[in-house]
Amino acid sequence: MNLKTLAQKLGLSPTTVSRALNGYPEVSETTRARVSAAAKAANYHPNTQAKRLATGRAMAIGHIIPISDRHEIVNPVFADFIAGAGEVYARKGYDMVLTIVPDDEEARAYGELRSKGNVDGVLIHAPRVNDHRVTMLQSLGLPYVLHGRISGIETSYSWVDVNNVRAFERATNFLLDLGHQRIALINGISDMDFARRRRRGYERALESRDIPIDAQLITEGEMTEAQGHDHARAMLALPNPPTAFLTASLLSAMGTRRAVEEAGLVMGRDVSIVTHDDELGYLKNGTAQEPIFTATRSSVREAGRRCATMLIAQIDSGNRQPISELMETVLVLGQSTGPAPSR
Amino acid sequence: MNLKTLAQKLGLSPTTVSRALNGYPEVSETTRARVSAAAKAANYHPNTQAKRLATGRAMAIGHIIPISDRHEIVNPVFADFIAGAGEVYARKGYDMVLTIVPDDEEARAYGELRSKGNVDGVLIHAPRVNDHRVTMLQSLGLPYVLHGRISGIETSYSWVDVNNVRAFERATNFLLDLGHQRIALINGISDMDFARRRRRGYERALESRDIPIDAQLITEGEMTEAQGHDHARAMLALPNPPTAFLTASLLSAMGTRRAVEEAGLVMGRDVSIVTHDDELGYLKNGTAQEPIFTATRSSVREAGRRCATMLIAQIDSGNRQPISELMETVLVLGQSTGPAPSR
DNA sequence: ATGAAAGCGCTAACAC
DNA sequence: GTGTTAGCGCTTTCAT
Secondary structure, eight states: OOHHHHHHHHTSOHHHHHHHHTTOTTSOHHHHHHHHHHHHHTTOOOOHHHHHHHHTOOOEEEEEEEOSSTTTTTOHHHHHHHHHHHHHHHHHTOEEEEEEEOGGGHHHHHHHHHHHTOOSEEEEOSOBTTOSHHHHHHHHTOOEEEESOOTTOOSOOOEEEEOHHHHHHHHHHHHHHTTOOOEEEEEOOTTBHHHHHHHHHHHHHHHHTTOOOOGGGEEEOOOOHHHHHHHHHHHHTSSSOOSEEEESSHHHHHHHHHHHHHTTOOBTTTBEEEESOSSOTTOBOSSSOOBOEEEHHHHHHHHHHHHHHHHHHHHHHTOOSOOEEEEOOEEEOSOOOSSOOOO | OOHHHHHHHHTSOHHHHHHHHTTOTTSOHHHHHHHHHHHHHTTOOOOHHHHHHHHTOOOEEEEEEEOSSTTTTTOHHHHHHHHHHHHHHHHHTOEEEEEEEOGGGHHHHHHHHHHHTOOSEEEEOSOBTTOSHHHHHHHHTOOEEEESOOTTOOSOOOEEEEOHHHHHHHHHHHHHHTTOSOEEEEEOOTTBHHHHHHHHHHHHHHHHTTOOOOGGGEEEOOOOHHHHHHHHHHHHTSSSOOSEEEESSHHHHHHHHHHHHHTTOOBTTTBEEEESOSSOTTOBOSSSOOBOEEEHHHHHHHHHHHHHHHHHHHHHHTOOSOOEEEEOOEEEOSOOOSSOOOO
């Protein structure tokens, strides 16, 4: 079923039918009703490719996932982001196009997506310090929104980000309030912009209480269980070991807890762990034996929604002025539920 | 830059240029060389939408992700699958279109994807027992390949699956060989087809050694850390507790280990854990203190590749005969590396 | 070996 | 309010 045959069925011109279906005002309400009824009855859906060609709009948003360093696609956080963005796309009639490329071909991928007209814009993930992708996109004239920020860049650009500085500052303060003086930070890869910001929040909290920053208590790396374990073990072997850990991910926190237990220490008595992830009900804090967590994942999903909404708005309006939005993380510290939640 | 202007530049007709670029034999090699050089120089890429409209092929594969039950998109396994499929798409010039839909709208989503012509076929994930999606797709006439199988279905259909029965049979036998008699299975949701097959493998191994199946030692649920913990704790409190656990996922295994340790038992002395996931170097077995794991994740990626390849072959050939492929899991049991690997 | 012309299914000027 | 016409950028007969 296509527009032409539907129009013939109705004894109308394709134009009128198109106008009726697309909500143009100049069509009479009786006709519109008749048309939409017939369309529904015939299960008519306009051909996407024809529409795209005629309008010059792909009605699709690209997500380019570089694959050689596995830390992006594997990250469950990424899945939540995608889910949030996907919600918005579905509502707005956009397709989400995922492109998996080897790390070194990312630039070419953007260029092709652009010149082939596959997408109207792209969403960029996991920016690194001094990330070059934004300038590339700007010179291509391809609309984009960045999930995160880029510290070492001068021009303004469009982004949505969570307030990582504040989140980690608050988490650190929480541990400080519990009386901890030796707080370790098990961070993500330092080349990632968010890791840098998290560290800044951690340091800011310590500085505001005049606690010296000890480089031995700060590590970084892929946020895996093994990383959490190895780094925590090393730090626990120091002459003056930490009494609390702040980790950047769920898996790191699990590994950290394992190291704590292997060292014969008792979670919630000898050592506290706070991490930047939800789903973490079972990690107990240092004094109250209460679950402690910060809900990144629901925030990430919301970030996905906002990035998508912002990008579509830019595309629809033709506006190329950079816009941005800073979100506060949904942060739950020392929640006083009884037993650790099982979900 | 479009075909017409490129043709004008070359003093050729659009037809010839198109033929040259698309490898048609009737164009002279000199012309072809000239054309491709000019195309490269002008950074010409044919407009995707126009091509799609003209050829009637979307050059895109759809992945529909139902979202209300969170266990699909969140699953890191899913990300690996996507990565594998994405590799193939990139090579073949296909786009990957991800559609996130509320659970109850999945049927409608397929229908629309079909009638709007957005995709040439779809990949289906995580089939449940008596899954209705395959029959729906068959009646729609939309090419598909299923990742997994459907136990309660009579018609034949296209699928790629890992041999879950054998994987769990082998894992169970491994524990039996270590001398365990009370082996617990912490399984995924029983409605999932793969969970049912895994259970079958587990039971088959026990039966072949005349060990009675104890329903108290089999549980199922979302494969989270909390699930692993709660279920293992309950089983360890039994009058006759298990000495080994077979779990269906990394997170469940972590939770299980936590329950073991909370019960004051020693991993690798009192209790063994084997799980169906790689990245598990730190889980020690019952006797040899060696890392034990089965490498699902690399297999999943390979499954993504094979599903994509198979679907594209079906689409290209116009063949609607169901085809299928059973993969053996890359399974590593009792690997004798020294310390637990840190990746 | 190359070109002219039609057409894919839709939208959007421009009439009426 | 509705219809006519001309594209969008490509592929594909059909001529030559």
